[in-house]
Amino acid sequence: MATNSSANAESVQGRFYLSTRKDRSSDAETIAKALISHGWVRTFDWGLHKTIDPHEYGSIAEAEIQGVREADALIVLLPGGFGTHVEIGVALALGKHVVLHAPDEDALTTPYACVFHYHPNVTRLISRRLDANDVLTALETI
DSSP states (O other): OOOOOOSOTTTOOEEEEEEOOGGGHHHHHHHHHHHHHTTEEESOOGGGOSSOOGGGHHHHHHHHHHHHHHOSEEEEESSOOTTHHHHHHHHHHTTOEEEEEESSTHHHHSSSOOGGGGSTTEEEEEOSSOOHHHHHHHHTTO
16 A cells, blocks of 8 residues: 655644546645645555556555545545545545535536535535645645
């Protein structure tokens, strides 16, 4: 399991898992670096798996679920990938806090509204600009 162990135990704010689709990996890395610089530890970095042998799909799925399980919070950047809503479901089932960023309201309702985006453990951040400070502020509530 890939974790970021650069933060020592005294400065750890919490542990996070970041979910989005692969073509948003640049945005994901920007947010991850900001969180890590503020003492957060990433539980699993799916971006490290550039090419995956289909024989590895099962073990990657297990590692991603374990990453959500070990996290204090799930950060979601919409639009997400195929696994994003699975990861949201796992996080909510485990009572985790979810910070969900959407570029606009349409991302929450197209092609239809997902009721899990409105779960009480979900903080929605809606803005065209992805701001790490907004994510950090939302995490202060957990």
